[in-house]
Amino acid sequence: MLSIYDYIYGIAQLAAGFLAIIAGFIALSLIQAAKKELRAWKYMLAALVLFVVVEVIGALAAFGIPVAPFWTHVLVSILLTLVITALIVQIHLGKGWAE
Numbered sequence: 001m002l003s004i005y006d007y008i009y010g011i012a013q014l015a016a017g018f019l020a021i022i023a024g025f026i027a028l029s030l031i032q033a034a035k036k037e038l039r040a041w042k043y044m045l046a047a048l049v050l051f052v053v054v055e056v057i058g059a060l061a062a063f064g065i066p067v068a069p070f071w072t073h074v075l076v077s078i079l080l081t082l083v084i085t086a087l088i089v090q091i092h093l094g095k096g097w098a099e
Contacts, residue, residue, distance in 0.1 A: 010062035017055035024048045043086035050079040
């Protein structure tokens with residue numbers, strides 16, 4: 001039997017995923033508006049999509065649906081790699097280097 005805490009925790013994770021989707025649409029509109037100036041955002045958008053998947057997996061786990069921990073670790077590792085790549089690309093662009 002799930003407690004009230006579990007339901008609130010799951011709803012909070014679903015809300016975070018929904019807000020991440022909204023942020024993804026905003027980032028997508030920024031990418032389409034200024035592709036050359038915001039090259040690092042391509043990687044951040046991919047990381048944002050993976051973040052939504054991780055949030056949904058966390059919500060499923062909070063509602064008692066079994067999820068393999070392997071997926072959460074792999075997705076978070078890929079997400080971290082994409083964020084680091086975006087940071088490195090942005091640093092190189094800030095120095096004036098071409099991508």
